[in-house]
Amino acid sequence: MSAQLTATAAIVLAAGQGTRMRSRLPKVLHPIAGRSLLDHVLDVLAGVGIARPVVVTGHGAELVEEAIATRAATARQAIQRGTADAVRVGLGAVPRVVRTVLVTMGDAPLQPASLFRSLLDEREAGDPAIALASAHLTDATGYGRVLRGTDGGAASIVEEADADEITRAVNEINVGTYAFDAPWLRDALNRVTASAAGEQYLTDLVALAVADGRAVRIVEADDAADTIGINDRLTLAAAEERMRRRIVEGHMRNGVTIVDPGTTRIDATVEIGQDARIEPWTILEGATVIAEDAMIGPNAHVRDSRIGPRTRVWASVVEESAVAEEVQIGPFAHLRPGSDVGARCRIGNFAEIKQSRLGAGTQQHHFSYLGDAEVGENVNVGAGSVTANFDGTAKHRTVIGDGASIGVDTMMVAPVTIGRGATTGAGSVVTRDVGPGKKVVGVPARPIELRRRAQSEPAGRQK
Numbered sequence: 196m197s198a199q200l201t202a203t204a205a206i207v208l209a210a211g212q213g214t215r216m217r218s219r220l221p222k223v224l225h226p227i228a229g230r231s232l233l234d235h236v237l238d239v240l241a242g243v244g245i246a247r248p249v250v251v252t253g254h255g256a257e258l259v260e261e262a263i264a265t266r267a268a269t270a271r272q273a274i275q276r277g278t279a280d281a282v283r284v285g286l287g288a289v290p291r292v293v294r295t296v297l298v299t300m301g302d303a304p305l306q307p308a309s310l311f312r313s314l315l316d317e318r319e320a321g322d323p324a325i326a327l328a329s330a331h332l333t334d335a336t337g338y339g340r341v342l343r344g345t346d347g348g349a350a351s352i353v354e355e356a357d358a359d360e361i362t363r364a365v366n367e368i369n370v371g372t373y374a375f376d377a378p379w380l381r382d383a384l385n386r387v388t389a390s391a392a393g394e395q396y397l398t399d400l401v402a403l404a405v406a407d408g409r410a411v412r413i414v415e416a417d418d419a420a421d422t423i424g425i426n427d428r429l430t431l432a433a434a435e436e437r438m439r440r441r442i443v444e445g446h447m448r449n450g451v452t453i454v455d456p457g458t459t460r461i462d463a464t465v466e467i468g469q470d471a472r473i474e475p476w477t478i479l480e481g482a483t484v485i486a487e488d489a490m491i492g493p494n495a496h497v498r499d500s501r502i503g504p505r506t507r508v509w510a511s512v513v514e515e516s517a518v519a520e521e522v523q524i525g526p527f528a529h530l531r532p533g534s535d536v537g538a539r540c541r542i543g544n545f546a547e548i549k550q551s552r553l554g555a556g557t558q559q560h561h562f563s564y565l566g567d568a569e570v571g572e573n574v575n576v577g578a579g580s581v582t583a584n585f586d587g588t589a590k591h592r593t594v595i596g597d598g599a600s601i602g603v604d605t606m607m608v609a610p611v612t613i614g615r616g617a618t619t620g621a622g623s624v625v626t627r628d629v630g631p632g633k634k635v636v637g638v639p640a641r642p643i644e645l646r647r648r649a650q651s652e653p654a655g656r657q658k
């Protein structure tokens with residue numbers, strides 16, 4: 196096994212401009228299901244044991260190379276002279292010891308690992324010069340057509356532009372993924388001549404192999420729809436839909452209930468535990484982890500967050516936050532980045548939290564805001580309560596101790612600390628720290644006994 200792996204390399208072609216995308220972003224960096232087209236291809240290659248392929252960059256090379264980071268080696272094709280030239284550039288970064296080199300396109304993200312594996316197996320089995328992937332399409336327009344020889348292998352590939360009427364009627368297309376005999380490939384690439392339009396076609400290698408007396412084997416894709424290359428925003432959306440369906444089905448096979456796959460969008464990067472239940476119209480994005488038995492949706496949007504076991508997120512938005520077990524969120528709550536919500540909390544209607552930690556068992560109901568707050572356990576945050584955390588220049592922290600009771604419509608003017616077990620009255624504006632167990636009321640909030648004493652004194656002495 197390992198001997199075969201060290202003898203196998205891969206080249207991913209990604210230097211083309213992708214004109215039909217009409218985009219400032221290089222085509223292979225467009226995302227579907229939360230990952231770039233190129234990342235999807237690199238994921239599949241990693242899945243067949245090719246951890247560090249060579250990506251041929253050109254158009255938008257800086258951006259593409261930055262996105263690749265350490266995931267792959269890169270080789271720059273300065274001028275896009277065609278796919279044969281691109282492979283020649285890529286081969287420059289492939290060690291001589293490599294026996295088989297897999298070549299694929301960076302814009303074909305749906306190709307399954309099984310197709311790559313079959314091509315590698317076919318190449319290793321009978322030592323053909325090329326094993327290439329084909330697919331049967333009802334409309335083959337735009338693709339290179341595979342013409343078969345008498346042995347059932349490929350005799351040649353004819354590009355659309357060079358095809359006559361009879362060839363155009365052929366519906367077996369060249370997918371653009373191949374496993375090559377690497378030493379043969381190095382030599383044969385020197386013999387490819389430019390087309391009338393000045394392009395060097397990789398597909399010319401098929402006829403060259405046959406002329407060399409070498410076989411060209413064909414591996415038919417199980418499902419032609421998996422082989423599509425993205426050329427414009429329409430094929431991008433079609434690929435997105437197909438990828439999302441595949442992801443959702445994968446979760447269902449793993450024991451997640453997805454009530455309505457058609458209205459559920461889950462990025463490729465999301466993890467979901469067993470027996471979680473995803474209700475309709477739910478979007479799960481980025482580095483999100485949903486624990487077992489959680490119930491998400493309907494109408495939930497969770498991005499880059501961790502949701503604990505048995506927690507329910509209902510019609511709410513959760514971003515870059517952590518939510519512990521058995522929490523109830525929503526409907527209509529918004530957890531902004533940096534929210535850390537403890538076990539069994541209740542976050543209610545129109546509650547917003549940002550950069551705040553809530554201890555276990557705390558409740559925050561009805562249109563309230565906690566920003567830059569450290570909230571203890573079993574705190575009750577009354578309706579309409581707000582941390583006034585911004586003084587126009589800087590953000591300040593609010594600290595609320597365990598078991599405190601924040602009365603409805605309390606304004607907490609930060610920086611401020613409300614002690615353990617303290618109480619604030621309805622409508623109080625808390626501008627000074629409140630000691631543990633104290634009760635404050637009014638505007639500005641004062642300890643209730645001071646305020647009572649003041650009220651019982653003669654009017655003239657009141658301050």
Ligand code: UD1
Pocket residue numbers: 208209210211212251253272274275276277278279280281300301302337338339340352354368369370371395396397398424
């Ligand atoms: C190519 C194939 C065609 C096949 C189709 C499948 C050739 C000549 N034709 O056609 O048989 O049916 O793919 O989608 O190979 N690229 C470079 N450098 C270049 C030119 C292209 O890196 O100089 C890259 C592109 O970024 C792209 C890939 O190669 O990822 C394919 O190039 P493209 O121009 O899209 O080829 P097609 O016309 O689609």
Ligand code: CA
Pocket residue numbers: 302424425426
């Ligand atoms: Ca293409």
